Amino acid sequence: MLPPMDLDLTLGCGQVFRWFKQGEWWSGVLDGREVMLRHGPGGIDARGIATERLSRYFRSEDDIELIYEEVAVDDLMSDLSHRFRGMRLIRQDPWECCLSYLLATNANFPRIQRMIETVCRTFGRLLPGGRYAFPSPSDILDREESAPHCGLGYRCHRMVKLAHSAEDGELDLDSLLCMDYERSLGYLKRFNGIGDKVADCIALFSLDHLEAFPVDVRIRRVMEEIYGVGGSYRRVREHGQRLFGRYAGYAQELLYHWDGMR
Numbered sequence: 091m092l093p094p095m096d097l098d099l100t101l102g103c104g105q106v107f108r109w110f111k112q113g114e115w116w117s118g119v120l121d122g123r124e125v126m127l128r129h130g131p132g133g134i135d136a137r138g139i140a141t142e143r144l145s146r147y148f149r150s151e152d153d154i155e156l157i158y159e160e161v162a163v164d165d166l167m168s169d170l171s172h173r174f175r176g177m178r179l180i181r182q183d184p185w186e187c188c189l190s191y192l193l194a195t196n197a198n199f200p201r202i203q204r205m206i207e208t209v210c211r212t213f214g215r216l217l218p219g220g221r222y223a224f225p226s227p228s229d230i231l232d233r234e235e236s237a238p239h240c241g242l243g244y245r246c247h248r249m250v251k252l253a254h255s256a257e258d259g260e261l262d263l264d265s266l267l268c269m270d271y272e273r274s275l276g277y278l279k280r281f282n283g284i285g286d287k288v289a290d291c292i293a294l295f296s297l298d299h300l301e302a303f304p305v306d307v308r309i310r311r312v313m314e315e316i317y318g319v320g321g322s323y324r325r326v327r328e329h330g331q332r333l334f335g336r337y338a339g340y341a342q343e344l345l346y347h348w349d350g351m352r
Contacts, residue, residue: 092134092141093150096176097127100148103347104199105295106180107190107206108224117221119210120147121183124219149181152300161334161341166316170344177347179340180295184263185256186224187296192252192283193245194291208240209249227256248283255281271299286323294339303330303338308349 101109101116109118116127125144126137136144158171182190193209194202213225213233230237230253237246255261261281266274274297278289287304294302305313305326314320319329334341 092136092144093148093152093154093178094176095134095148095178096174097129097134099174099177099347100180101127103177103343104350105343106182107194107199107203108210117219119217119221119223120144122215122217122223124217124221147181148178152178154178157337157340161337161344163333167334167341167344170348174344174347177343179300179343181298182296183224184266184292184296185227187292188256188261188263188278188284189249189252191288191291191295192248193242195245195283195285195288205240205242205245209242212236212240227253231257245283251282267297269297271301274299286327290327294342300337300339301331301335303327303334303342305330306346308346309342312345312349 097116098111101118102111106118109116111117114128118125118127120139121143123138125139127144128135154175158175162168162171189209190202190206193205197205207222209230210222210224213229213236214222215229216222230250234250234253237250240246242249252261256263266277269277271293274293275286275289278284278292279286284292287306290302290304293299294304303309305323309330310320310326313326313330317329317333319326330342331338
């Protein structure tokens with residue numbers, strides 16, 4: 091059984107890039123299959139994938155009531171915890187998450203979605219419903235000559251280099267899944283295009299490090315305006331982690347979504 095959630099908040103808050111709403115249905119691609127989700131009378135209706143797989147994807151083991159209680163450290167967070175109570179973090183595929191957030195640097199959400207869909211159409215497998223699978227590293231390298239035509243700008247070289255690193259084993263995703271939070275950050279930042287924020291996003295959204303607190307323009311603005319904290323990336327991140335504790339990543343997503351709605 092899928093955990094209770096608000097699909098609009100969870101899939102539309104900015105943590106993932108390949109879900110699109112079509113009427114009452116959300117269309118996404120997971121494990122190389124098109125997946126359709128909607129709210130139904132008895133919960134969430136799902137097409138194209140087993141409930142057990144979706145349960146892991148939507149982190150059904152997370153105790154949302156406990157998490158929201160712990161991050162509600164002040165009036166603002168208490169309000170957001172109630173307003174956005176159906177929002178859950180998603181457990182993404184590590185390779186897809188690494189490449190997606192590498193491509194997401196210095197771009198707004200619609201542009202990020204366009205770039206990722208272009209990469210999928212160029213290198214991914216066409217699915218029966220008309221969507222494309224997310225390409226593996228070998229898929230990209232098999233058609234490496236097409237990369238400059240994807241409109242990625244400076245990200246093109248970074249994408250190809252990351253695909254080579256993953257294919258050669260230099261980027262060892264299995265080992266990455268076994269690393270603690272600090273070690274995973276250091277490991278990820280060895281690769282071109284993965285800095286502090288991208289590493290934190292990967293740690294939070296695909297490596298189960300719920301203590302991660304990615305700091306982008308929105309979060310930096312909120313932390314300075316609401317909590318009076320500025321300065322280096324590390325200073326802002328560590329303040330967020332001290333303030334919100336072991337579920338700082340949930341607090342970050344609540345603040346990120348709230349700031350985008352203001």
